[in-house]
Amino acid sequence: MTLSLAAAHQAGWLGQAIDLSVEWLLANAQGLFDLIKVSVLALVSVTEMVLEWPPAWLFALITAVLGFWRVNGGFALFVLLGFNLVLAMALWSEMIATLSLVLTASGLALLIGLPLGILSARSRLVWRLVRPCLDLMQTMPAFVYLIPAVMLFSTGAVPSILATLIFAMPPVVRLTHLGIVQVPDDLIEAGCSFGCSDRQLLWKVQMPSAIPTVMTGVNQTIMLSLSMVVIASMIGGGGLGDVVLRGIQQLDVGMGFEGGIAVVILAVILDRLSQSFAGQPGSSLQERLRAWKSLWRSS
Amino acid sequence: MVTDRCSAGQATAISSSGLGGGSEVQSEISIKSVWKLFGRSSAELIEQLRSGADPEELHASRGVRAAVQDVSLEVRAGEIFVVMGLSGSGKSTLLRMLNGLISPCEGEVTVKGCSLNSMTAHQLAELRRHQMAMVFQSFALFPHRNVLENAAFGLEVAGMAPKARTDRAMQALERVGLAAEARKRPRELSGGMQQRVGLARALALDPPILLMDEAFSALDPLIRKDMQDLLLDLQAEHRRTVVFISHDLDEAIRIGDRIALMQAGRLLQCNTAQRLLQHPANDEVKRFFRDVDVASVLTVEAIVQPPPHLSICDVGEPLPDEGGVTMYVTDRLQYFRGLIRPGLGWVDMAAIKTLSTGTSVKAAIDVVATSAEPVPVLDDDKRLLGVISTRQLLLAMEAGD
Numbered sequence: 177m178t179l180s181l182a183a184a185h186q187a188g189w190l191g192q193a194i195d196l197s198v199e200w201l202l203a204n205a206q207g208l209f210d211l212i213k214v215s216v217l218a219l220v221s222v223t224e225m226v227l228e229w230p231p232a233w234l235f236a237l238i239t240a241v242l243g244f245w246r247v248n249g250g251f252a253l254f255v256l257l258g259f260n261l262v263l264a265m266a267l268w269s270e271m272i273a274t275l276s277l278v279l280t281a282s283g284l285a286l287l288i289g290l291p292l293g294i295l296s297a298r299s300r301l302v303w304r305l306v307r308p309c310l311d312l313m314q315t316m317p318a319f320v321y322l323i324p325a326v327m328l329f330s331t332g333a334v335p336s337i338l339a340t341l342i343f344a345m346p347p348v349v350r351l352t353h354l355g356i357v358q359v360p361d362d363l364i365e366a367g368c369s370f371g372c373s374d375r376q377l378l379w380k381v382q383m384p385s386a387i388p389t390v391m392t393g394v395n396q397t398i399m400l401s402l403s404m405v406v407i408a409s410m411i412g413g414g415g416l417g418d419v420v421l422r423g424i425q426q427l428d429v430g431m432g433f434e435g436g437i438a439v440v441i442l443a444v445i446l447d448r449l450s451q452s453f454a455g456q457p458g459s460s461l462q463e464r465l466r467a468w469k470s471l472w473r474s475s
Numbered sequence: 476m477v478t479d480r481c482s483a484g485q486a487t488a489i490s491s492s493g494l495g496g497g498s499e500v501q502s503e504i505s506i507k508s509v510w511k512l513f514g515r516s517s518a519e520l521i522e523q524l525r526s527g528a529d530p531e532e533l534h535a536s537r538g539v540r541a542a543v544q545d546v547s548l549e550v551r552a553g554e555i556f557v558v559m560g561l562s563g564s565g566k567s568t569l570l571r572m573l574n575g576l577i578s579p580c581e582g583e584v585t586v587k588g589c590s591l592n593s594m595t596a597h598q599l600a601e602l603r604r605h606q607m608a609m610v611f612q613s614f615a616l617f618p619h620r621n622v623l624e625n626a627a628f629g630l631e632v633a634g635m636a637p638k639a640r641t642d643r644a645m646q647a648l649e650r651v652g653l654a655a656e657a658r659k660r661p662r663e664l665s666g667g668m669q670q671r672v673g674l675a676r677a678l679a680l681d682p683p684i685l686l687m688d689e690a691f692s693a694l695d696p697l698i699r700k701d702m703q704d705l706l707l708d709l710q711a712e713h714r715r716t717v718v719f720i721s722h723d724l725d726e727a728i729r730i731g732d733r734i735a736l737m738q739a740g741r742l743l744q745c746n747t748a749q750r751l752l753q754h755p756a757n758d759e760v761k762r763f764f765r766d767v768d769v770a771s772v773l774t775v776e777a778i779v780q781p782p783p784h785l786s787i788c789d790v791g792e793p794l795p796d797e798g799g800v801t802m803y804v805t806d807r808l809q810y811f812r813g814l815i816r817p818g819l820g821w822v823d824m825a826a827i828k829t830l831s832t833g834t835s836v837k838a839a840i841d842v843v844a845t846s847a848e849p850v851p852v853l854d855d856d857k858r859l860l861g862v863i864s865t866r867q868l869l870l871a872m873e874a875g876d
Contacts, residue, residue: 366615368576369686370629370676371604373596380632384619 198324209328216280216334224276232259232268239445246452258441267419267438274405274415275442277333281340282401286394289345293352293393294378303353310346318343318404322411336405336413344400351393355386391454398450402443416442503684503716504550504573509582511568514539516580530739542568543579544740552683553714555706557731559721559763565740566720570688573718574607575599586684604633608677612689614669616661616676623648623657626675633680640679647679648672651705667698674702678709687719691726703730724763728772736760748772770837770872775830778871779852779861788812794821801848803859811851811859829853830863836871843868 187195201209230238236259244252262271296303321342325335359382367381383390409417416435423432510521520539524530530541543565550556558566571577572584575591584591586606594602608629616625623641626648630640648654651671661669670690677685687706691699707730710717721727727734728748735745736759743763744756752772755761764772782803786795789806794815802815813823828842830852843850849862 360615362611362613362615363617365576366609366611366617367632369574369603369609370632370680371600371602372632373600376632380628381617385617387619 198327201328212338213329213334216284216337217332219284220276220280220333220337223280224273227272227276227279228269232263236260239449243445243449247448251448255445258445262438262441265434265438267416267434270414270416270419270435271438271442274402274417274439277337277340277405277408277413277415278398278401278442278446281337281405282344282394282398284337285341285345285397285401286348288341289348289393289397290352290390293349293390294356294383296349296353297356297382298378306349310349313342314346318407319410322408326411331412333413335411336408339408339411340401340404343404344397347396347400348390348393351396352386352390355389355393356382358389359385388454391450395447395450395454398446399443402439402446406439502549503552503587504548504718505585506546506548506569506572507583507585509543509546509569509572509579509584510541511543511565511572511577511579512539512541518581521581541740543572545582546737546740546742547582548735548742548745550716550718551733552716554732555710555717555719555730557719557721557727557734558737559724559727559731559734560737561722563739564737566722566737567688569737570686570718570720573684573686574603574609604629604680606682607684607686608680608682609686609688610670610673610677610690612692614661614666614673614693616669616672618661620661621657622653622659622661622664622672625661625672626657626679628676629680643681644675644679647675650678650709651675667694667702670694670702671705674705683715685715685717687717689720689722692722699726706730724767728767736763749774749777753777768837770840771835773836773871774832775834775836775839775852775863776832776854776860778836778867779863780849780867782849782851782859782862786815803851803862805859809858811853811857814848814851816848824857827851831855832860836868839863840868 227235236256239259240252240255243255262268292302292306296306318339321339322335325339329335329338356378363381363385364377367377372380405413405415406417406420409415409421416439419435420432420439423429423435510524512520515537516539520533520537524533524541524544530544533539533541546565546569548556558569560566568577572579572591573586575584575594578591586602589602591599591602617628620628623644627640627644630643635643645654645657648657651674653668653671653675656664656668661672664672670693673690691702694702703726706717709715719727719730731748733745733747734751736743736751738759744751744760746754749772751760752764752767752769755764784798784800784802786802786804787807788794788804790812794804795802799817801817804812804814806812811824811829813821814827815821828846828850830839830842830850832852832854839850843863843865849864849867851862852860854860
């Protein structure tokens with residue numbers, strides 16, 4: 177803490193209290209943090225291993241097919257060209273690293289955020305408690321999370337993921353809550369009049385009707401994860417953020433832009449793909465196949 | 476298959492079958508002095524209303540809206556019972572109290588002998604799954620399910636296996652003429668078709684009781700008439716107890732066996748359309764029927780008069796002399812035989828135009844107007860009930876205006 181003496185602004189009583197509590201956590205709950213650290217590290221390593229397994233061309237092809245199925249032919253072409261560009265810039269492994277950070281962080285965010293959103297929709301009390309937390313999480317400058325994350329988990333992928341998790345979780349909680357609360361009253365009434373139990377009402381009426389809104393939240397969470405993962409390179413998150421950071425540090429405009437463009441390509445692909453799941457489920461593939469079949473026959 | 480789940484004390488009150496007690500009409504649903512106030516309801520406020528407080532004033536001063544006030548009704552098994560009233564009359568609230576979506580502040584609702592008041596949430600859910608199904612004004616179809624899955628919803632909730640419920644739902648869709656649309660989404664269908672899906676969703680459960688909340692009000696007049704016909708056909712095939720909410724008196728008269736008129740949360744009168752028209756309890760009831768086409772509501776038996784000259788004469792006995800008047804002839808058991816026209820002699824009943832019971836006055840106009848003498852009205856067994864003259868007809872139609 178000697179460093180803080182040199183700082184122009186010293187932490188006030190609130191800041192000191194937070195300092196103290198972080199120190200207390202460090203002293204008394206080290207075991208818990210170690211456990212979290214090991215599990216998250218294992219998770220992200222496995223994710224990265226899986227994503228690194230296919231060669232770049234196969235990965236691009238799989239993504240393009242997925243894009244063709246969920247979005248359209250133009251998007252599939254974009255996927256191929258975009259990944260080709262990343263490969264040409266020699267940023268493939270950095271992109272895969274970033275992608276695995278994003279998927280791990282947003283996966284964890286959804287794992288916590290979805291149930292929390294459902295719970296908030298079902299209980300006014302929970303929502304009243306959760307809402308201010310979400311406000312805090314969303315408006316707090318993203319960099320602030322990096323400091324305790326580093327103190328508790330040192331540097332590397334784990335604190336990056338945890339800081340990202342906190343930053344990216346609010347949209348999925350909010351939009352899950354909104355989606356469920358917004359289900360029209362007459363559908364709820366119809367569900368009840370046919371004898372739905374509380375649980376049946378949630379899973380057969382409320383959640384399915386809320387899916388488009390919930391999926392918008394999932395999309396937002398993934399996008400926020402990506403933006404935060406880039407920032408988290410400052411604490412050694414690695415990946416494309418590192419490239420951008422090096423560009424800044426070395427005042428290398430070209431390198432910065434290359435990293436930036438790779439982030440944009442990844443962002444567009446993640447966005448379109450995750451958004452495509454927000455539509456009415458089931459209508460997409462079958463209708464498309466039918467349309468293709470009829471086109472085939474007519475030509 | 477379906478078991479009545481009542482608390483032990485009430486179980487004995489249920490007879491095993493609706494047809495058990497001979498011709499005795501059994502009440503399927505009974506509502507006993509039910510009150511529902513929205514807002515901050517209390518026994519004290521109900522007491523105030525009971526002793527004549529103005530509901531409007533209560534709404535202004537206490538923010539309490541009296542939706543249903545002291546309503547008692549009996550719905551008989553197998554009838555179409557229409558609750559008719561303008562918007563805000565409390566009829567939809569009343570309907571929702573029948574399946575417990577809304578619970579009354581005071582009073583008791585009994586379905587098939589089981590009181591809803593004493594039911595647990597689970598018992599109430601079972602009641603809704605097996606005894607009654609509801610059709611909504613806004614259709615309330617699930618947008619994330621296709622037509623078939625919508626129709627199977629009630630069965631799915633009741634825990635039926637996928638194959639069986641799909642078959643049952645398909646049968647229901649076939650019955651409403653939508654089998655071809657089974658794989659479509661509700662939003663791809665027209666309003667009339669959507670409501671057929673709503674009806675199929677209810678019919679798939681094969682419930683003894685159907686609750687219909689302004690089910691046809693959102694449809695075009697022509698489609699509405701089709702749906703009314705469909706409902707009447709369904710009733711003809713298999714009698715269910717139908718409680719039908721409507722704000723359309725023509726609809727109520729057309730499909731309703733009995734009509735309960737509601738206004739501002741209170742029950743004005745409950746009876747058949749004809750009785751309401753002929754014996755309105757008060758001016759409000761009269762006002763409801765002001766614009767109704769009397770001739771299509773009244774049936775001929777309501778306005779028959781005894782024949783001016785009647786002669787009882789069994790087959791084989793000599794016919795009476797004609798005395799210069801039209802003489803109607805029946806046998807001793809009142810079976811109509813024919814009539815004697817002055818100067819023309821005996822005319823057998825086969826050669827005379829007659830009217831049967833249940834014919835509307837409107838349909839009788841043509842027959843009565845083209846007949847030389849008052850037209851005899853016969854019951855189903857061809858017994859003479861009386862006659863209708865042109866004068867009678869005109870008087871009856873005038874009385875309604």
